[in-house]
Amino acid sequence: MEIVIQQSAKAATRLVAELIAGELRTNPRLVLGLATGGTMEAVYAMLVDMHKKEGLDFSKCRTFNLDEYVGLPPDDPRSYRHYMNHHLFDRVNIDKRNTHVPDGMAADLDAACREYEEAIAKAGGIDLQLLGIGRDGHIGFNEPLSALRSRTRATALSQATIEQNVRYFDNDRSRMPKRALTMGVGTILDSKRCVMLALGKEKAGVIAGAVEGPVTAMISASALQMHPQCTVVLDGAAAAGLKETEYYRWIFQNEPKWAKYHGPAALDS
Ligand code: PGA
Numbered sequence: 001m002e003i004v005i006q007q008s009a010k011a012a013t014r015l016v017a018e019l020i021a022g023e024l025r026t027n028p029r030l031v032l033g034l035a036t037g038g039t040m041e042a043v044y045a046m047l048v049d050m051h052k053k054e055g056l057d058f059s060k061c062r063t064f065n066l067d068e069y070v071g072l073p074p075d076d077p078r079s080y081r082h083y084m085n086h087h088l089f090d091r092v093n094i095d096k097r098n099t100h101v102p103d104g105m106a107a108d109l110d111a112a113c114r115e116y117e118e119a120i121a122k123a124g125g126i127d128l129q130l131l132g133i134g135r136d137g138h139i140g141f142n143e144p145l146s147a148l149r150s151r152t153r154a155t156a157l158s159q160a161t162i163e164q165n166v167r168y169f170d171n172d173r174s175r176m177p178k179r180a181l182t183m184g185v186g187t188i189l190d191s192k193r194c195v196m197l198a199l200g201k202e203k204a205g206v207i208a209g210a211v212e213g214p215v216t217a218m219i220s221a222s223a224l225q226m227h228p229q230c231t232v233v234l235d236g237a238a239a240a241g242l243k244e245t246e247y248y249r250w251i252f253q254n255e256p257k258w259a260k261y262h263g264p265a266a267l268d269s
Contacts, residue, residue, distance in 0.1 A: 059094070129193070
């Protein structure tokens with residue numbers, strides 16, 4: 001695991017957008033794993049900006065989203081398919097046929113999950129998986145107790161997640177789906193590279209557990225400690241619960257591969 005702490009939420013977001021853009025420039029046929037949530041909105045806004053201003057090309061890119069609510073149709077504004085269309089797919093030159101979000105409306109959810117895994121495999125696996133983290137430590141909707149080798153499946157949302165996301169459902173719990181389809185922890189760990197972005201003080205406790213605590217199914221994100229190429233990008237507030245921040249900063253300053261991110265883009269605040 002690599003931990004990169006930036007001065008501001010904007011700088012952390014920009015670094016993540018640049019990591020994605022860099023991979024896409026190197027490999028236009030990139031298979032991107034995508035995430036939703038409030039944190040990612042600014043990442044997608046920056047990618048859209050790079051597409052408009054620098055011609056960042058999505059035409060051959062393939063995407064697989066982490067998760068989707070069960071029971072929300074794609075045109076429901078709270079569905080993750082709608083989120084992705086709105087924040088990214090409708091604003092860049094991606095071929096929508098190359099974009100995949102689990103089908104939370106499928107008559108046979110188990111079959112839809114199996115097909116999702118097959119589609120990822122057929123695309124050659126995920127090259128870069130973008131991740132947020134829930135306050136309960138979830139990646140995707142892998143809530144506490146999710147097996148560290150779990151695959152794409154239907155699962156119950158935790159009370160903490162319902163609490164976190166009920167704002168998108170008029171603060172009315174009864175309107176919020178109680179289940180979702182999600183890539184498993186094992187599915188995520190199979191991707192070639194993982195990049196997690198976490199911002200703000202409400203993530204500080206769970207980031208400390210995921211990064212410096214033991215690997216445990218109670219914090220799905222802690223499984224990323226086992227991933228051979230995982231970068232966790234934080235702002236100062238999300239890093240506030242970590243003990244070894246000086247060490248992480250030292251690595252960022254001294255590893256040659258990070259040198260190109262020391263400039264104005266990374267420090268932009
Ligand atoms: P957030 O969600 O970006 O809205 O905090 C992240 C997540 O739950 O994975």
